[in-house]
Amino acid sequence: MKRKYIVHKIEDVQKHLSMEQRAQLGVIGATIDSRRINAGKAPASNNSYIVINTDEPYTPQIVEILKRYGHWG
Template sequence: MPELTGMQVKFTVLKNEDINIYLDEREKSDLSRILWKIQELRILDGKPPLNTYLVVNTDEPYATDIVRIMQANNHWGPISDSNQAEMKFEGNALILAEAEEEIK
């Protein structure tokens, strides 16, 4: 889908059904602790603990329409944001760019 060229990965989405099917109890517990930690640190940063999102799978036939709506509302395109990573595929694996650590 050419409309996805330049799309940056801003979110990580996990399907709840996949979590229940593919993770064992320890992994589910680890994930729960990670999500709790993020929520608590967001609160300390003065952010809402949880956001709610609409998720569109890029292989859906209407995904192009969604991209156009986002473009019309200035929510699409190259963004210079250090919290975003560019999407890159190697074979069928999604590779995220390595984060640059700030040296203090």
């Protein structure tokens, strides 16, 4: 499966990044939103996702559901 998203736990961002790094992350997000809007797309910050770790015991069942709906691979 090709990696399609970047996910960072909010707790890790708060714990491990400086205030300056968090501000930079905000600027990056705002830039992506602005460029998506300019391209006629909805801002990425409007999206909401469900995230599961691949080592969870129920992951194979989730993968099968995603395959069934054409959202895997």
